[in-house]
Structures are given as C-alpha cells and as structure tokens.
Amino acid sequence: MSLLYEGNSEGPDRTGPAVGGQLKKKLFAWQEECLDIWMQHQGRGIVNVVTGAGKTILALGAIARLEKQLLRENAAGLKVIIVVPQVFLLQQWAQTLQDELGIARDQIGIYSGAHKDLPTRKYMIYVVNSARHCLARHLLEDYQRGAAVMLIADECHHYSSPENSRIFDFISHISPGSSSRYYALGLSATPQAPRFDEKLVPALGVQIYKYGFAEALNANIISSFSIFNLKLKFTPDEEQEYLELSEQLSRVLDVLMRRCPYLNGLSSQHFFACLEEMARESDDSALSGLSRAVLILAHQRKD
Known part of the structure; x- marks a missing residue:
C-alpha cells in the first residue's frame, strides 16, 4: 500500500556505464527523509514541496542516489530526462547540474523550440511545448536499448492537460513493478491538478511526500515573512x-x-x-x- 508522508522538520551504448554522481551540497533532513521514501517506492513518486525549500537539489540528490545504486549493482547506465514548463528553466537546470552535481556541459542536452540537441546525451532537458511531440519516443528508445531511465517532471502540475500529457505516452510500454528500469520524480508546490490520478500518477507515481510552509519556516529553510494588505481606491x-x-x-x-x-x-x-x-x-x-x-x-x- 502506498502511503503519503508529511515531512517533519540511452542504452548502455549511449550513456556509458553508471557513474556515481557526487552532490556538493549537504541535503536537509527533509530531503534525506524524502529520498529514503522515494527509494522505498522503487524510485517513483510525486513530491509536494513549498517553493524555495529545495526541490531542485532534492532531484539532484535522487540522481546521485540512483547512480550509486546502479553502480553497486553493476547495472546499465542511467539516462536522465528533465522536463520543464518554461524556457528560462532550461538554463537554470543546466547550470545547477554543472554547479551542484559536477556534470560536464557536453553531457547536457537542451531541447526547445529554438535549440534542439540530439537526444543522445546522458542528461536531456526539454521544454514541455517541444517535448509533447518527441519526449515519449526518445525516452522509450533509451529504455528499449537497455538503459535505466529517470524522468524528472519539474512543476509537474503543468503536465496533466490533454496536450502536455502526451509526454507520458510511453508509460504503457514500460514494465511495471520493482524490476523496471524506469524511475520518475514529480516536483511541485501544487501538484493536485485536473486529471492528476488519470495522467500524473500512472507516469510519475503517487504523491509520496509533503513539505509545507510551516515545516520549512520552523527549520529556517525559507526566510520568514510578513504580509501586509494595502488598500487603494478605484478611479x-x-x-x-x-x-x-x-x-x-x-x-x-x-x-x-x-x-x-x-x-x-x-x-x-x-x-x-x-x-x-x-x-x-x-x-x-x-x-x-x-x-x-x-x-x-x-x-x-x-x-
């Protein structure tokens, strides 16, 4: 039975052998706890985390853990596919992969309307508007070649619409259960979108963890704030x-x-x-x- 936890405080020929990624930042306690739960769910699940608490670093921690596990098991190399809703997030993810996980820039591919790298690089970052038409095919090609594939869906609540959910068309071809080489992580501060159970859960997994404002404030992870209402008159x-x-x-x-x-x-x-x-x-x-x-x-x- 899947449980919801509330936080407390390319085939081998394309990706090469698994390489254990080394995350430079020390993870927060909630991130370590969340990754433990994610691994217990066979590396699939949606994480509901308040903005600013460290969703991106959490995802990099998931990559690092998975790389190390595959290395221990002498398994196929890992292909990482990241999908984002907006173009400006492409460069943010590419830079963070380099800065925090030590990934060489030539291992990172970008796929958007303006720029389309060949989908043969170990790390591929897609904008959803372009990913609708090809991501499912690219992912399935890597999976069918024998690679372990990890899909990271950033701001995953954007991907349940009829058009955007086409990125998940591969899921019926993926082997179910713990023996599968397919891993997924959905990230959002507001994951409960229309068609959540119909589109997001089958492709990414159930919501496995929630970390809200109160927890992040109490742990000094996000800055304290005050809210003031200012009234202005209409003309x-x-x-x-x-x-x-x-x-x-x-x-x-x-x-x-x-x-x-x-x-x-x-x-x-x-x-x-x-x-x-x-x-x-x-x-x-x-x-x-x-x-x-x-x-x-x-x-x-x-x-």
Missing part, C-alpha cells in the same frame, strides 16, 4: 468597469450553476480547473461557451 472609471464586469459575471455564473450544480461544492482552485477543462473539452458547445465566458470575465475583473 470612478475603474469602479464603473468593475461593477459592470461583476454584473456580467454574476449572470453567467447563475446560468452555469443551474447547468452544473455540482460545481457549488468545489474549492476555488478546483472550480476554475473544472471550468478550464470544460471550456477545452466539453462536447456541449453551450457549456464550453459558458465556462469560457466565466474564465474571461473573472480574469478581466481580477485585472
């Missing part, structure tokens, strides 16, 4: 626009709620996630139009 024109948008939104919401009464009990996050899914996928054109109208009006009013 007369802004106030009129806000009232008009509120009235339009109220009318459209009233119609939508009569059509979909089950939306009443949802949290704000799940409510808008459901609207996005209905706007994109509903076969009922009237319902998708209502959902789209609510999203647009709510966005305009928020602005």
Whole structure:
C-alpha cells in the first residue's frame, strides 16, 4: 500500500556505464527523509514541496542516489530526462547540474523550440511545448536499448492537460513493478491538478511526500515573512468597469450553476480547473461557451 508522508522538520551504448554522481551540497533532513521514501517506492513518486525549500537539489540528490545504486549493482547506465514548463528553466537546470552535481556541459542536452540537441546525451532537458511531440519516443528508445531511465517532471502540475500529457505516452510500454528500469520524480508546490490520478500518477507515481510552509519556516529553510494588505481606491472609471464586469459575471455564473450544480461544492482552485477543462473539452458547445465566458470575465475583473 502506498502511503503519503508529511515531512517533519540511452542504452548502455549511449550513456556509458553508471557513474556515481557526487552532490556538493549537504541535503536537509527533509530531503534525506524524502529520498529514503522515494527509494522505498522503487524510485517513483510525486513530491509536494513549498517553493524555495529545495526541490531542485532534492532531484539532484535522487540522481546521485540512483547512480550509486546502479553502480553497486553493476547495472546499465542511467539516462536522465528533465522536463520543464518554461524556457528560462532550461538554463537554470543546466547550470545547477554543472554547479551542484559536477556534470560536464557536453553531457547536457537542451531541447526547445529554438535549440534542439540530439537526444543522445546522458542528461536531456526539454521544454514541455517541444517535448509533447518527441519526449515519449526518445525516452522509450533509451529504455528499449537497455538503459535505466529517470524522468524528472519539474512543476509537474503543468503536465496533466490533454496536450502536455502526451509526454507520458510511453508509460504503457514500460514494465511495471520493482524490476523496471524506469524511475520518475514529480516536483511541485501544487501538484493536485485536473486529471492528476488519470495522467500524473500512472507516469510519475503517487504523491509520496509533503513539505509545507510551516515545516520549512520552523527549520529556517525559507526566510520568514510578513504580509501586509494595502488598500487603494478605484478611479470612478475603474469602479464603473468593475461593477459592470461583476454584473456580467454574476449572470453567467447563475446560468452555469443551474447547468452544473455540482460545481457549488468545489474549492476555488478546483472550480476554475473544472471550468478550464470544460471550456477545452466539453462536447456541449453551450457549456464550453459558458465556462469560457466565466474564465474571461473573472480574469478581466481580477485585472
């Protein structure tokens, strides 16, 4: 049975033999605990960690542990595939691999709209918009050649949509169970996205660990902070626009709620996630139009 823990404090011909990575930073206690649990789950799972607590270093620690395990077992070389939601994260990951894990730059490949390295390097970093069309095929080619493959899904809540989830099309071809050479780590501060159980869990594993604001603050891992609310008055024109948008939104919401009464009990996050899914996928054109109208009006009013 899989448990959720709350934190306390290329084939061999392409990747070469396993090499034990040496992480330069000392891991926090929560990171060590999380990696222990990840290894107990056969190297698969989603980690829910507050922003700033060290998700990237956690992932590098997972790579280092896995490399050492494969080296002890004299197993196939490890191929590491990282997928990110935005282009600016490519260089951040590439630099962190070099600085913290001592990876040579020529071992790191980049795959985005502007730059596409051949997917033969030991470490490949993909932007999801480009990864949709090729990542599953590239990963499966490495796996079928005999490599151990590790997929790191950074900000994994972005990858449950119909288009982005195409990066996981390989999963039906991967051997299940502890004997598999496929490893996965999902990282997010907010992993519970629409289609979480349908798309993310089969490809990445269940959520195995949670580390929140309180734990990170108590351990002095993130900086303490204060929140101040500052009130500003609308100009007369802004106030009129806000009232008009509120009235339009109220009318459209009233119609939508009569059509979909089950939306009443949802949290704000799940409510808008459901609207996005209905706007994109509903076969009922009237319902998708209502959902789209609510999203647009709510966005305009928020602005």
